[in-house]
Amino acid sequence: MASLALRSIARNSLVSRALGSQARLLSSSTLTKKSNYNTPDFGDYIKPNGANEKSRAFTYFMVGSFGLLSTAGAKSTVEAFLQTMSASADVLAMAKVEVKLAAIPEGKNVIVKWQGKPVFIRHRTSEEIAEANAVDISSLRDPQQDADRAKNPEWLVMLGICTHLGCVPIGESGDFGGWFCPCHGSHYDISGRIRKGPAPLNLEVPEYEFADPETLIVG
Amino acid sequence: MVYQASRIAYKSAPGALHVLKAYTPNLIFFGAAAGGLVFTLTERVPLFRNTFLKKIPVVGDHWDVKIDPQDTYY
Amino acid sequence: MVFYNALRNILYKRNSVFVATVFTGAFVFQASFDVGVTKWYEYHNRGKLWKDIKPRILAGGDGAEDEDEEDDE
Numbered sequence: 567m568a569s570l571a572l573r574s575i576a577r578n579s580l581v582s583r584a585l586g587s588q589a590r591l592l593s594s595s596t597l598t599k600k601s602n603y604n605t606p607d608f609g610d611y612i613k614p615n616g617a618n619e620k621s622r623a624f625t626y627f628m629v630g631s632f633g634l635l636s637t638a639g640a641k642s643t644v645e646a647f648l649q650t651m652s653a654s655a656d657v658l659a660m661a662k663v664e665v666k667l668a669a670i671p672e673g674k675n676v677i678v679k680w681q682g683k684p685v686f687i688r689h690r691t692s693e694e695i696a697e698a699n700a701v702d703i704s705s706l707r708d709p710q711q712d713a714d715r716a717k718n719p720e721w722l723v724m725l726g727i728c729t730h731l732g733c734v735p736i737g738e739s740g741d742f743g744g745w746f747c748p749c750h751g752s753h754y755d756i757s758g759r760i761r762k763g764p765a766p767l768n769l770e771v772p773e774y775e776f777a778d779p780e781t782l783i784v785g
Numbered sequence: 786m787v788y789q790a791s792r793i794a795y796k797s798a799p800g801a802l803h804v805l806k807a808y809t810p811n812l813i814f815f816g817a818a819a820g821g822l823v824f825t826l827t828e829r830v831p832l833f834r835n836t837f838l839k840k841i842p843v844v845g846d847h848w849d850v851k852i853d854p855q856d857t858y859y
Numbered sequence: 860m861v862f863y864n865a866l867r868n869i870l871y872k873r874n875s876v877f878v879a880t881v882f883t884g885a886f887v888f889q890a891s892f893d894v895g896v897t898k899w900y901e902y903h904n905r906g907k908l909w910k911d912i913k914p915r916i917l918a919g920g921d922g923a924e925d926e927d928e929e930d931d932e
Contacts, residue, residue, distance in 0.1 A: 619863035626871045630881050637885040638892070642825050814875030821882030828889060847890055856909070 649764065662785035664777075667721065675737040677726060680784045684726035684734055685772060686745070687782065695719045697743070698757040708768045712757045715771050723774050723784065724758045730765035745769070 613621075621670050653661070663680045665687060670676050673694070676687045690698070698712040698719075716722045733749035740746030741762060742755035752763030759768040774784045827833040828848075838848040871877040901908060 583914060589907050617860075619860060619867060623863045626867075630871075630877065630884070630898070633878075633881040634884045634888055637822070637825060638889045641828070641885075645829055767864070811873060811875045814873060814879050818875060818879035821879055821886055825882055825886040825889065828886070844890070846893065856913075858875050 585779070611643070662783055665782040665784065666780060667782055668780050671785075677737075678784070680772065685784055686722070686724050686726045686737065686758070686769070688722040688756075690720055690722055694743075694756045698755065701755065701757070701759070707760050707766070710757075710759060710768055715757055715759075715768070717774070718776060721782065722756075722758060723771065723782065725769070725770040725772055728752055728765055729760065729767040729769065735769070 663678055663685070665669065665676070665678055667687075667689070670674060670687065670689045672689050673691045674689055676689075677684050678687065679685070695712070701712075703709045712719065717723070727736050728747040728749065730747065730750055731754050733747050735745035735747040735752070735754060737745055740753040742753050743752040744756045744758060744761075746752070747754075747763065748766065750764050752765035753761050754765075754769055755761050757768075758771075760766070772784055774782060777783050824833075824837070828838065833849045839845050841848075869876075870880060905911065
């Protein structure tokens with residue numbers, strides 16, 4: 567049956583080749599007319615009708631599997647490179663600092679070390695909060711509301727690094743009752759905002775949150 | 786010499802809407818393919834994990850990695 | 860033959876369907892591969908993993924000895 571079909575296809579292809587040469591002459595297409603290319607006879611290689619579906623399925627299976635594996639592989643490769651950029655476990659372990667607030671009396675400063683940097687925590691009195699809020703924002707070099715700097719007005723948390731050249735300011739000193747940088751004489755007010763001296767910006771406020779009313783987590 | 790089987794006939798070209806209609810199934814399937822690719826590539830991104838992957842019924846737990854708080858210190 | 864024809868009509872007659880199948884297949888594959896490899900790894904190292912020794916270590920006693928054994932390997 568198959569060989570019969572094959573033979574008939576082979577004969578058909580012979581016929582079509584014969585017709586093809588005539589069709590070339592009959593054709594109105596100039597391209598076909600100019601072509602003197604003799605189509606080879608593929609009759610011996612053509613599979614009987616329908617039998618090529620199996621090999622087609624195989625080809626598509628191979629192409630698809632290759633695409634699938636390379637998609638997953640490429641994604642994993644990129645991911646492995648990106649993973650090297652993420653913080654390692656020891657860095658993550660040091661990334662947060664927990665402070666017990668109950669130990670800090672009102673009107674006192676505490677300096678904790680966080681990621682190698684000093685962090686000022688001040689338990690402000692109500693007068694100090696009122697003083698920080700009373701300042702006219704428009705007169706400041708780096709205008710910032712006190713409410714934007716302290717989530718809880720009682721607790722002021724900020725990085726103890728002078729925004730000028732990175733010295734550590736001294737607490738409870740300076741002309742504005744806040745911090746004073748001894749290196750080049752920058753004065754910060756009770757909200758850590760720059761008021762006088764060379765520093766361009768207010769003392770930076772790090773990420774922090776109150777886990778519960780008694781616990782502060784910096785980082 | 787050029788022989789022509791018939792006279793040249795004119796017909797109006799199908800509009801853009803027609804073309805769009807013809808391609809619609811393909812566009813839908815390619816959209817699904819793009820969605821699948823996005824899901825594949827963002828499998829490890831926490832945002833996508835929390836937003837989509839964890840919420841897949843039945844198998845969603847695979848992306849919901851639970852570590853005992855005792856075993857981690859951050 | 861019917862099977863292959865059906866396969867063709869469903870899966871790769873449209874390239875868009877074929878590509879979508881490949882990508883969703885990749886998504887399923889990477890998850891199942893992950894599960895499979897993890898299963899094999901945990902079976903291969905059973906008894907040595909943290910989740911296996913954790914109850915013993917937390918209970919105290921012979922925990923320290925076990926740790927030394929782990930270090931030697």
